[in-house]
Amino acid sequence: MTETNASLTDLLRPVKHVLLDFDGPVCSVFAGFPAPDVAQSLQEGLEALGWKMPEQGQVETDPLALLRLVAEHRPDLVSPADRRLTLLETGAVQSGRPNPGGEAVLRACAESGRAVSIVSNNATAAIESYLAAHDLTRYVTRSVGRTPGDPASMKPSPRLLLEAMSGGETQDFIFVGDATRDVEAGLAAGVGAIGYANKPGKRERLEAAGALVVVDSMDSIAAALEASS
Ligand SMILES: [Mg+2]
Numbered sequence: 001m002t003e004t005n006a007s008l009t010d011l012l013r014p015v016k017h018v019l020l021d022f023d024g025p026v027c028s029v030f031a032g033f034p035a036p037d038v039a040q041s042l043q044e045g046l047e048a049l050g051w052k053m054p055e056q057g058q059v060e061t062d063p064l065a066l067l068r069l070v071a072e073h074r075p076d077l078v079s080p081a082d083r084r085l086t087l088l089e090t091g092a093v094q095s096g097r098p099n100p101g102g103e104a105v106l107r108a109c110a111e112s113g114r115a116v117s118i119v120s121n122n123a124t125a126a127i128e129s130y131l132a133a134h135d136l137t138r139y140v141t142r143s144v145g146r147t148p149g150d151p152a153s154m155k156p157s158p159r160l161l162l163e164a165m166s167g168g169e170t171q172d173f174i175f176v177g178d179a180t181r182d183v184e185a186g187l188a189a190g191v192g193a194i195g196y197a198n199k200p201g202k203r204e205r206l207e208a209a210g211a212l213v214v215v216d217s218m219d220s221i222a223a224a225l226e227a228s229s
Contacts (some may be wrong), residue, residue, distance in 0.1 A: 005220055008213045011192070012221075013228040016172040017141075018109050019164055022120035022127050024178030025196050025218055026102040029122060029130075032095020036061035038088045045084045046070065051077055063088065064121050067151045079149040082123075086148070089126035096130055099198075101218025105176070106139035108222040112229030117164040118143040119175065121154040156181040158189035165191065176221060178202065183209035194221065 023029040030038060039061050043053060051074050060066045063085055070081045109116045116139055118127050124145030131137045144164045147153035153160060155177075165173055170190045175182065178196040186193035187210050195206030195214035206214045215221055 005213065005215065005224055008194070008215065008220065008224040009228045011194070011213055012174065012224050014171065015114060015174045015228075017115040017117065017165075017168060018105070018225075019117050019119045019161060019173055019175040019191065020105070021175070021177035021179070021182050021196075022118050022122055022130075022143075022145075024198055025099060025105070025176050026118065027093070027099050027130060027134075028097040029089065029126070030092050031097035033088075033092035035063055038085075038092060039063040039066050041088055042066055042081065042085050046074075046077060046081055049077055049080060064146075064151070064154065068154070071151045078151065082146075082149050082151070086123035086125055089123050090129050093126050093130040094133065098134065099218060101220075101222055103134070103136065104222035105218050105225065106136055108225035110139050112225050114225065114229075115141045117141050118145075119155075119160050119164045120144070121146050121160075123148075155179075155185035156188065158185050161185055161189035161191060165189065176218075178206075180205050180209040183211045186210075196221075 042063050054073055067081055067085055071078045106116055118140055120127055122145050124143050127143040127145055131140055144160050173191045175186045175191050175193045176196055178198050183193040183206055192212045195211030197203040197206055197214050197216055203214050
């Protein structure tokens with residue numbers, strides 16, 4: 001059953017443009033090609049370029065965290081590492097799993113005259129590939145992935161959000177994300193964040209980070225978008 005959330009409806013009423021995190025709200029990027037396997041493949045590529053992993057890197061199973069490590073230890077290898085990771089992510093989304101309610105939010109935005117931009121730490125090419133494969137491109141104004149070769153652009157930095165909002169008024173936007181770094185990036189960019197608690201324990205963390213509202217399902221956001229149009 002879709003929950004009705006009065007505060008969520010009120011929050012969404014003035015919103016003209018929804019900013020949506022990708023991995024989590026829209027789909028599970030690494031559902032078919034698990035993140036640790038992607039990290040392993042990225043690491044193998046780096047070893048081929050002659051980089052000996054620091055101890056932390058040897059156990060790093062989050063490919064995006066591994067990219068940050070590369071930037072920290074071998075900035076000269078960030079661009080080739082990012083290119084390799086982009087290819088791996090673009091492969092991974094082919095077996096990515098649509099998230100329940102993700103498409104409903106995209107459709108509810110279209111039906112209520114709201115724009116949608118994807119704002120993600122994943123590569124723009126991977127996001128666009130997923131959207132095209134699932135016939136969702138028409139719902140999305142713009143996809144803003146991490147800046148190629150610059151992992152410092154990734155959330156919790158506000159940079160990607162600011163890029164997606166450029167030329168607009170922050171009060172016209174809301175950001176939906178499933179990680180505390182999303183909420184932190186929103187605060188830093190001056191845009192309110194709705195937390196999507198898709199795992200046990202996330203609600204408390206998202207609330208503590210400063211999410212305006214936390215929901216357990218994307219369908220409740222879709223319902224509130226429809227109710228507030
Ligand atoms: Mg996410």
